[in-house]
Amino acid sequence: MRPRIHPSILSADFVNLEHEVGRIGNADAVHVDVMDNHFVPNLTFGQPMVERLLEVTALPLDVHLMIDDPDRWAPGFASAGAASVTFHVEGSADPIRLARAIRAKGAFVGLALKPGTPVEPWLASIAEFDMFLVMTVEPGFGGQSFMSETMPKLRSLADAVEAAGSDLLLQVDGGITTATIGIAAASGANTFVAGSAVFGSDDPNAAIEALRVAAAPGPEAGAEPEDG
Ligand SMILES: O=C(CO)[C@H](O)[C@H](O)COP(=O)(O)O
Numbered sequence: 001m002r003p004r005i006h007p008s009i010l011s012a013d014f015v016n017l018e019h020e021v022g023r024i025g026n027a028d029a030v031h032v033d034v035m036d037n038h039f040v041p042n043l044t045f046g047q048p049m050v051e052r053l054l055e056v057t058a059l060p061l062d063v064h065l066m067i068d069d070p071d072r073w074a075p076g077f078a079s080a081g082a083a084s085v086t087f088h089v090e091g092s093a094d095p096i097r098l099a100r101a102i103r104a105k106g107a108f109v110g111l112a113l114k115p116g117t118p119v120e121p122w123l124a125s126i127a128e129f130d131m132f133l134v135m136t137v138e139p140g141f142g143g144q145s146f147m148s149e150t151m152p153k154l155r156s157l158a159d160a161v162e163a164a165g166s167d168l169l170l171q172v173d174g175g176i177t178t179a180t181i182g183i184a185a186a187s188g189a190n191t192f193v194a195g196s197a198v199f200g201s202d203d204p205n206a207a208i209e210a211l212r213v214a215a216a217p218g219p220e221a222g223a224e225p226e227d228g
């Protein structure tokens with residue numbers, strides 16, 4: 001699969017969001033970080049912003065909910081038209097039931113895990129989800145450093161997905177740059193959120209393409225080019 005790049009508007013200019021999403025036409029989706037100042041110590045935007053963004057971009061919206069009680073709020077984001085709704089397992093009373101409710105509204109569903117949250121309890125339930133999000137920073141803020149200690153968790157998830165013959169998306173979020181994306185890709189990620197690496201660039205579309213190139217596996221060491 002071609003590496004999927006989802007720029008996070010957390011690092012965009014909030015008073016010019018229509019202009020900002022217009023600068024990332026090369027992206028595979030727009031990542032929308034919803035924060036409630038309870039689940040994380042930061043506050044961003046809610047469902048009305050998703051509804052408004054859908055009026056100004058043709059890109060799918062990948063909503064990342066960092067909120068208390070997603071069981072109550074997440075299905076509404078699916079009804080609003082988000083292509084995918086990802087909620088944190090740490091905040092949900094019944095993740096499987098919530099996943100089914102989101103799918104019933106016609107959206108893909110993602111399960112997010114903070115860096116310290118183990119994935120093992122969920123490996124038997126991967127069919128209930130369309131995506132897993134392995135956080136590579138503590139959720140709450142953009143511009144933090146990539147936590148490579150989360151890579152064994154990503155690898156065990158990728159192995160379980162492969163063993164199941166699943167086409168589940170494996171997303172990483174936090175500190176993704178051209179210097180770190182290859183590490184995450186080598187551990188099995190195929191979907192990459194990048195905020196500051198994209199919106200901090202003078203040319204966001206070029207930054208997206210550079211991330212895709214950096215995520216792709218290089219030629220195997222010692223491989224000979226084929227004749228003809
Ligand atoms: O969910 C998030 C933070 O909780 C953001 O999506 C993430 O941090 C993106 O920003 P950056 O690429 O600058 O790390």
Ligand SMILES: [Co+2]
Nearest residue numbers: 033064173193
């Ligand atoms: Co995010």
